[in-house]
Amino acid sequence: MFDPKVHVRYFLRCLGILPSIYEGEDSNKLALIYFCVCGLDLLDALDQLPGKAATIEWVYKHWVAIDDYGGFRGSDIYRDTGPYDVPNLAATGFALQILVTLGDDLSQVDRNKVRRFVERCQRPNGSFSPVVGFGEEDLRYCMLAMTISRLLDGSAVDSGRLLQYVRSTLAFDGGLSMSTGGESHAGLTYCGLAALKLAGELDLCEWQPTLDFLVHRQIHYSEFNKRELENEYADEDDNGAFNGRVNKYGDTCYAFWCLAALELLDIADLVDGEAVKRFLLEQTLSPTMGGFCKTNAPDELPDPLHSFLGIAALGIIRTPGIAPVDVTVVLRKDRMV
Amino acid sequence: MYDYSDIVIEEPVEPSPLCQILYSDEFKQLIGIAKALMRSNEHSERALKITERVIEKVAAHYTIWSYRLSIVKGLQNYSLDKELDWCGQIAVHNPKNYQIWHYRSLIIELILERIGSFDLKQEYPILEKMLDQDSKNYHVWSYRRWLVERFNLFRDTNEFKYTEKMLEEDVRNNSAWNHRFFVLLGDKKTLTNDQIQAEIDYVTAKVDIAPTNPSSWNYLKGIYNKLNMDVTNLQPLATKYSDLNSVHSQYAFELLAEILEKQKLFEQAIDIYALLEEKDSIRKRYWRWRSSRLSF
Numbered sequence: 001m002f003d004p005k006v007h008v009r010y011f012l013r014c015l016g017i018l019p020s021i022y023e024g025e026d027s028n029k030l031a032l033i034y035f036c037v038c039g040l041d042l043l044d045a046l047d048q049l050p051g052k053a054a055t056i057e058w059v060y061k062h063w064v065a066i067d068d069y070g071g072f073r074g075s076d077i078y079r080d081t082g083p084y085d086v087p088n089l090a091a092t093g094f095a096l097q098i099l100v101t102l103g104d105d106l107s108q109v110d111r112n113k114v115r116r117f118v119e120r121c122q123r124p125n126g127s128f129s130p131v132v133g134f135g136e137e138d139l140r141y142c143m144l145a146m147t148i149s150r151l152l153d154g155s156a157v158d159s160g161r162l163l164q165y166v167r168s169t170l171a172f173d174g175g176l177s178m179s180t181g182g183e184s185h186a187g188l189t190y191c192g193l194a195a196l197k198l199a200g201e202l203d204l205c206e207w208q209p210t211l212d213f214l215v216h217r218q219i220h221y222s223e224f225n226k227r228e229l230e231n232e233y234a235d236e237d238d239n240g241a242f243n244g245r246v247n248k249y250g251d252t253c254y255a256f257w258c259l260a261a262l263e264l265l266d267i268a269d270l271v272d273g274e275a276v277k278r279f280l281l282e283q284t285l286s287p288t289m290g291g292f293c294k295t296n297a298p299d300e301l302p303d304p305l306h307s308f309l310g311i312a313a314l315g316i317i318r319t320p321g322i323a324p325v326d327v328t329v330v331l332r333k334d335r336m337v
Numbered sequence: 338m339y340d341y342s343d344i345v346i347e348e349p350v351e352p353s354p355l356c357q358i359l360y361s362d363e364f365k366q367l368i369g370i371a372k373a374l375m376r377s378n379e380h381s382e383r384a385l386k387i388t389e390r391v392i393e394k395v396a397a398h399y400t401i402w403s404y405r406l407s408i409v410k411g412l413q414n415y416s417l418d419k420e421l422d423w424c425g426q427i428a429v430h431n432p433k434n435y436q437i438w439h440y441r442s443l444i445i446e447l448i449l450e451r452i453g454s455f456d457l458k459q460e461y462p463i464l465e466k467m468l469d470q471d472s473k474n475y476h477v478w479s480y481r482r483w484l485v486e487r488f489n490l491f492r493d494t495n496e497f498k499y500t501e502k503m504l505e506e507d508v509r510n511n512s513a514w515n516h517r518f519f520v521l522l523g524d525k526k527t528l529t530n531d532q533i534q535a536e537i538d539y540v541t542a543k544v545d546i547a548p549t550n551p552s553s554w555n556y557l558k559g560i561y562n563k564l565n566m567d568v569t570n571l572q573p574l575a576t577k578y579s580d581l582n583s584v585h586s587q588y589a590f591e592l593l594a595e596i597l598e599k600q601k602l603f604e605q606a607i608d609i610y611a612l613l614e615e616k617d618s619i620r621k622r623y624w625r626w627r628s629s630r631l632s633f
Contacts, residue, residue, distance in 0.1 A: 018356060019359055023360055023394055027397040027399065033355050058354050074399060077372070081376055082378060085400075130399055136436070172518055172555065172560075172563060173555040178479045179479070182478075182482060183475065216620075225587050227548075231550075240619065245473070245475075245511055246511040247551065248473065269622060270626055271623065
């Protein structure tokens with residue numbers, strides 16, 4: 001049985017005051033808030049969140065415009081740093097997701113400036129960088145750029161070049177990767193497919209090997225392959241879980257990345273929902289603290305990312321008590337108008 | 338040490354209504370100095386030191402890295418080799434950090450720009466150290482992939498030997514398999530038949546060591562697909578490991594089904610899918626779906 005109450009308490013606790021050991025998370029603060037706020041939304045508990053208006057106002061304080069483009073900065077520590085106070089795609093995506101979840105109509109966002117920001121982050125090869133002109137390019141930023149575009153009802157992103165780029169990251173075993181020739185990775189595979197879905201460029205026929213890669217991420221030790229348990233990464237308790245790469249252990253977040261990617265292709269029912277539910281509820285859920293841990297290792301504590309993605313994964317396989325999630329923009333399904 | 342007494346530290350970090358972090362005085366002081374230096378874009382040794390301290394605290398700070406690069410470029414006498422050593426120390430303490438390896442590649446580009454050449458030998462110790470810590474570290478392998486591309490190390494003996502060593506230690510190290518694939522086939526060059534055969538022999542021997550290991554089967558199929566070779570040639574190997582009364586492998590059955598599909602032997606393929614449905618029950622709906630899509 002899934003009991004939402006303990007997880008509501010977990011998210012509310014994470015949204016409270018954090019001790020100074022969280023200083024290192026400063027740049028990820030908007031992400032942390034998004035995980036917790038959207039987690040509460042999926043648990044139908046947003047009414048228990050205090051200070052929504054103050055939060056909306058605070059998120060808008062992250063706005064930064066440069067010339068003709070603008071977006072959100074990652075944290076207050078970037079403010080007033082002259083040439084280094086620039087918007088970031090991840091922060092902009094998380095800020096918009098928080099605002100939409102809290103019921104803001106985005107009327108204070110200068111949509112054209114954000115659209116120009118997203119367009120300027122696109123590189124000639126079709127990929128996106130985290131800030132204009134600097135930083136590593138990969139599929140995470142493609143997904144974020146397209147999420148932002150969708151939340152703002154469109155932008156002039158070149159979807160043809162985006163498709164070319166996503167194709168270029170296809171690994172020999174069907175998964176998508178960091179760059180041409182990189183190792184297939186379920187999280188990046190989700191990001192690439194989500195970006196294409198949002199760009200209207202996702203066609204199941206083209207992605208059969210990717211589908212094969214995704215369904216094989218569900219871990220199954222049986223009579224058929226019991227020799228694999230000799231592998232130091234293998235753990236019989238991972239049965240039903242998803243891993244992110246071939247021959248890796250099961251991890252809560254890949255339940256979401258894989259189920260969501262399959263849902264984008266409208267075929268999430270090709271894997272075993274009951275088995276992954278058992279793994280999440282029995283192996284990584286923290287019954288005392290609430291939330292979910294990354295893996296079933298005994299020394300782990302739950303964290304907001306794995307808690308949110310664990311719950312969102314359970315939402316995809318229709319667990320009672322969890323609202324379904326829109327797997328393109330990763331918000332509660334009825335949040336987007 | 339450096340003197341920062343001339344810097345006026347302005348407003349403290351604003352409190353936030355949610356996830357309010359109780360920053361230590363040390364953190365506030367450090368960020369205050371960093372912000373003032375960034376605002377004036379100061380290129381100095383003391384600024385370099387501050388970027389290091391910020392990175393140690395908040396490695397995901399996305400513009401401190403571009404500020405550091407700008408300082409390094411601005412300080413003409415600052416040794417870029419020293420900067421690479423620094424990168425190595427930061428990487429060892431932040432094994433999951435994305436930015437550090439990208440930054441390292443930018444420093445190498447800068448060395449190439451200034452000196453015209455770069456001695457790759459200095460890269461191997463840090464890569465080995467990182468992969469000894471975590472033999473599947475995604476960022477480190479991605480960086481090694483970049484080196485192969487940037488310095489044209491396709492079919493380089495050293496790279497091959499390294500993947501062989503890693504696969505010797507753990508034949509299931511998918512990152513090592515992937516790297517080998519890129520080293521072998523990542524450019525547009527055509528391989529000789531001998532080269533191809535040698536590689537197929539290599540991976541087949543690895544299949545024999547661990548027939549239930551998916552990495553080696555994927556690698557083998559990957560080579561066939563990439564080189565447009567006829568996968569039905571793998572039938573003897575697939576058959577060898579699809580005998581339920583002897584050592585067998587799910588991946589051999591999967592490959593056999595694929596071969597039978599290619600040969601339009603659909604009824605036999607359906608039998609294999611039925612077996613997969615029974616034995617690999619977690620994916621039973623997938624195997625049923627695959628079976629239902631066979632067109633007679």
